[in-house]
């Protein structure tokens with residue numbers, strides 16, 4: 322199918338191979354946003370008429386939502402129901418004409434498409450630097466297929482390995498206490514816990530669910546991810562964290578050498 326990047330061929334359907342190159346190498350240097358768009362368009366090829374779709378949040382997922390709206394307008398898709406993972410995506414989906422619902426009315430989601438902040442070799446993810454991790458985890462946890470779309474800058478050897486934030490959504494009540502407890506939990510990994518703020522006055526960033534976000538920064542590998550997940554969730558002030566372990570069924574990676582697709586089968590989901 323022709324998309325906006327004719328030097329990329331991104332029409333192959335996914336196979337069961339764990340990792341395959343699905344496009345020809347490109348001689349053209351692409352911007353990061355162009356790579357995001359290529360991954361997003363490739364993911365939308367999985368969408369079929371009549372599906373209930375989880376609609377992701379962020380600059381990569383935005384391209385997928387735009388594309389789904391475009392295919393609806395062109396009559397190439399119909400009977401789609403979207404479940405947005407944030408208020409922002411809700412607004413975008415309305416603006417491009419995607420009919421919307423929620424998990425109460427549609428508890429089973431056929432396919433979700435979303436970006437990620439980090440992807441490890443086992444397809445575990447860090448999500449939530451855009452602040453929508455709770456709704457993303459609820460909706461993507463309810464879907465039959467979860468297609469993650471990234472440019473190659475998101476690939477890491479181990480989660481937390483980019484040196485950037487690992488978000489944890491917490492209740493605002495005594496947030497300093499919870500932040501301190503989270504930092505202590507990962508003391509050996511050199512963890513620093515910071516309240517996410519915005520604007521010049523450093524007001525707390527408030528999620529769509531009226532919670533705060535503590536960003537954890539690690540100097541070292543945090544080791545066993547399931548153990549880390551359990552330990553974080555054991556704190557009563559924690560609502561959810563941004564590690565998405567074993568949830569992705571497909572990861573589409575757009576890079577300078579083309580598009581690579583990894584499927585869950587044969588890869589394992591944990592380390």
Ligand SMILES: O=C(CO)[C@H](O)[C@H](O)COP(=O)(O)O
Nearest residue numbers: 379380381436448449451453
């Ligand atoms: O988890 C997310 C939002 O909560 C996003 O998917 C993640 O932050 C990636 O965003 P982008 O596509 O803009 O790089």
